[in-house]
């Protein structure tokens with residue numbers, strides 16, 4: 001606490017990212033990073049970039065990335081005015097909270113979802129009603145039939161990995177024509193249906209995606225949103241009141257190349273979903289309960305309720321997983337899907353710890 005702080009800063013409750021310890025090498029299964037390298041085309045674009053041009057500001061509009069997004073989703077016939085780009089999807093989400101979700105009526109989001117949502121709600125002083133998931137951690141769209149100033153949830157959800165069907169999302173959109181429904185698709189490529197196909201039909205839909213997970217570029221910081229021009233304009237207004245150049249020159253060229261490399265995306269997602277299947281089977285054989293995952297992580301309850309203990313013992317053995325010491329979550333571990341070899345090592349260690 002400092003006399004120099006703005007009053008509001010005293011009340012902030014900042015997001016705590018998964019640990020990135022530097023004391024030793026870990027098998028890192030705690031922050032949903034991709035275990036495989038980014039697209040070789042993205043790396044090539046970085047090598048070929050003219051570094052002397054770093055003396056010049058980048059394109060404030062990020063058009064090469066917007067155009068790559070349009071090409072990637074070309075079957076949906078989008079235009080540049082329907083795409084927004086930002087410094088990671090966290091920044092995109094921050095602008096969404098500021099520009100589209102602050103109203104007199106409360107914002108709705110699930111009690112168990114991305115823990116950045118309450119942080120942004122608090123930062124921008126947005127009233128929120130937190131809606132509990134069902135006991136089985138699925139989202140019941142009927143619970144969202146109440147007056148609201150917006151709805152946001154990840155699909156697939158985090159940290160559960162459970163996906164909501166496109167039909168349910170469409171029902172939600174139809175029931176809430178006067179508020180924005182934000183679908184945070186950070187993990188969509190690992191097994192859920194994208195709502196981008198509904199953007200042309202629904203003026204109240206905003207879809208947010210990131211290059212951090214399925215495209216293995218968490219370190220580059222590129223995210224984007226897709227929605228009708230009216231919603232995107234709000235985000236551009238906020239962005240141009242905050243930082244004109246969210247994507248640097250390297251992020252622009254590498255991000256565009258990564259989005260255009262469909263084949264690499266496909267290969268990475270295939271490998272991860274196969275390893276996910278193997279990991280779930282092995283964990284179930286050890287007596288773990290595993291929620292049905294459509295993401296690059298699994299949410300699992302150890303047989304004897306020793307989640308926190310296992311988190312610590314795995315860390316001591318060089319394997320990092322995520323443990324949330326919060327009601328409803330504290331019996332579970334969230335485990336990112338790594339390479340086949342990393343997951344075999346995890347299973348080997350778990351066999352010793354619970355066997």
Ligand SMILES: *Cc1c(COP(=O)(O)O)cnc(C)c1O
Nearest residue numbers: 088089090114154186210212223
């Ligand atoms: C990882 C994640 C993001 C943020 O990703 P960026 O690295 O900021 O692009 C957003 N939403 C959810 C649900 C995530 O898990």
